Amino acid sequence: MAFEESPSMDLYKDGMPAHLPDPSHKKRLIWIAIVGLTVLSLLLAFFSMAQDGTLATLAGTGTVTGIVYDDLGQPVIADIFVFGADVSAQSDQMGRFKLSGVPSGQQVLVVAYRNVGREYAVNISAGQMVDMGEARFQTDDFLNGWSQ
Amino acid sequence: MKNSIRQFHKGQGLVEYGLLLLLIAFVTGLALNIAGVSMQDLYSQAISGLRGESSECNPLARAGSEWDSPDINFWRGGITQQAGGYEVCPLCGGLLPGLSGSDYELDLSGVQVASTNPTWNGYGITFRAENGNKGLNGYMFEVEKVNKNNPTRIYFSKWVNGTQIKPYIKMYYLPADIDWNNPPDMRVKVEGDTFTAYMDGQQVLQGKDKTYTEGSAGVFANAGTQLNFSNFLAGSLNCEEAQ
Numbered sequence: 560m561a562f563e564e565s566p567s568m569d570l571y572k573d574g575m576p577a578h579l580p581d582p583s584h585k586k587r588l589i590w591i592a593i594v595g596l597t598v599l600s601l602l603l604a605f606f607s608m609a610q611d612g613t614l615a616t617l618a619g620t621g622t623v624t625g626i627v628y629d630d631l632g633q634p635v636i637a638d639i640f641v642f643g644a645d646v647s648a649q650s651d652q653m654g655r656f657k658l659s660g661v662p663s664g665q666q667v668l669v670v671a672y673r674n675v676g677r678e679y680a681v682n683i684s685a686g687q688m689v690d691m692g693e694a695r696f697q698t699d700d701f702l703n704g705w706s707q
Numbered sequence: 708m709k710n711s712i713r714q715f716h717k718g719q720g721l722v723e724y725g726l727l728l729l730l731i732a733f734v735t736g737l738a739l740n741i742a743g744v745s746m747q748d749l750y751s752q753a754i755s756g757l758r759g760e761s762s763e764c765n766p767l768a769r770a771g772s773e774w775d776s777p778d779i780n781f782w783r784g785g786i787t788q789q790a791g792g793y794e795v796c797p798l799c800g801g802l803l804p805g806l807s808g809s810d811y812e813l814d815l816s817g818v819q820v821a822s823t824n825p826t827w828n829g830y831g832i833t834f835r836a837e838n839g840n841k842g843l844n845g846y847m848f849e850v851e852k853v854n855k856n857n858p859t860r861i862y863f864s865k866w867v868n869g870t871q872i873k874p875y876i877k878m879y880y881l882p883a884d885i886d887w888n889n890p891p892d893m894r895v896k897v898e899g900d901t902f903t904a905y906m907d908g909q910q911v912l913q914g915k916d917k918t919y920t921e922g923s924a925g926v927f928a929n930a931g932t933q934l935n936f937s938n939f940l941a942g943s944l945n946c947e948e949a950q
Contacts, residue, residue, distance in 0.1 A: 674869065
């Protein structure tokens, strides 16, 4: 027993008390609270990581391939990136691209060309390669002041 | 007897109390983060409260001499303060520095199109936005006049890494009785996943999206337009006076 947990002599001035106070009771409550809060913080950290995509990255990454065409049906050099993840690639002159390191799970791929982007939802499995198929821009996509 | 019982707990370890406080702070921070509550907003509100200001009706941010301007992609410059208002050159714009809110109401007043080109006229209010390393991220409410033959469009769009995502979140046409050159006061209410645009107190467009949860707000001009405006401010949704 620690010195600070030692009972006071005042307790015994009338003889042995019927119910001795439990000196470790409060300490136990404190530790129950600490353990409870630790478990809660771990759960919240898990949700937080799931929310910002860290968990998906920890779960593994996959690869996406595809081909990009402009509004005239010609293959183009475009930028491809994943929303919320620091992975990007560029298509070649044949419009083909291969984007590696994409966090697993449901992801939103953005194909960007002439300052306009189109979004594609892809489901990535760790270690797998997914063929997204064709990404096609439309004539209306470039009707703005910054794609001219 | 009670006093003596208290003496048992005098030596309760400071380590346990310290650990307990640390965990409470950590759990609170994580919970706020998951709920999408900005700690900066909370601190700002607390400081306003300590100063005795009415935090709900005090603007969160307002136009001033400083703007956070985009300097990459196709953007050409920022916003300059002039006597009686502000000037935005074609393909220029800026965000209110220091604003990082989630829900707010934006008020753009005294809009006057100063000069125009034959095509690609218009201007916009950005919200939940930031000038990222690769370009603008966020949303925009835009009034756009493609050319004199087309009706004026109004739309909500999303921007990712400096690219505008197509199709738009929501698009419609400006009511015929509103002059796009000199429109009445424009307001955009940003609440949860719903964005509502008002002109002259009338709702003109509503859109929904969940991509961005917080960010600054600002004013931008399209390629064919030089814009002037008298004021731009971001206010709290809870302030009835600002409505």
